């Protein structure tokens with residue numbers, strides 16, 4: 001899906017002050033349509049060139065990559081796939097300066113795995129209760145800067161997987177990410193600098209929002225572009 005790789009994206013440059021989605025014009029998008037733009041590259045280089053967004057909704061690496069590559073996850077879950085063998089995408093957490101750079105560009109922030117980072121105190125954590133039937137964590141947690149009550153979304157991994165063909169080892173359920181956008185209230189533009197398979201892009205599209213995604217691994221850019229290119233999004 002590298003066809004759009006060199007495409008310029010004038011539609012993505014909207015310098016309207018305030019809530020405008022201001023994308024970089026220093027990098028060429030890997031994929032772009034009227035609602036989602038994907039950059040294939042390193043967020044450490046791309047985020048500093050971006051303007052402002054209404055919502056940061058992201059799921060950065062947690063720095064627990066060895067658990068994926070040594071087979072610990074396979075042993076615990078009985079999964080038939082050794083996800084991430086030979087991959088390095090989850091070896092290190094994102095640098096703190098990058099987390100700050102992402103957050104300062106966005107009015108609201110929702111950061112999955114915030115419990116792996118030194119986030120400031122927050123009234124509102126969003127949780128995903130996986131209604132576990134087996135070992136592994138019962139829930140995952142997203143830090144937010146929203147001043148509202150904490151909330152929990154309940155969906156088993158089984159139910160989530162029935163709705164999607166998973167292409168990324170830590171792919172989040174589409175319904176969960178849609179729910180996150182709804183929790184943020186009135187937002188039009190979304191940034192996800194650790195996009196993986198593009199779940200945030202698909203959720204944004206389904207809800208009629210605009211999103212900019214960044215992903216370092218080309219195979220996940222390709223998967224994201226493919227799912228966003230489907231004429232009929234299933235939701």
Ligand SMILES: C[S@@+](CC[C@H](N)C(=O)[O-])C[C@H]1O[C@@H](n2cnc3c(N)ncnc32)[C@H](O)[C@@H]1O
Nearest residue numbers: 042043059089168171172194196197199215216
């Ligand atoms: C936890 S996964 C995100 C999964 C995503 N929520 C989904 O539903 O598919 C984090 C992603 O961040 C990417 N990544 C890690 N460091 C990056 C960086 N510096 N710039 C861009 N992407 C990065 C990894 O390749 C990985 O795909």
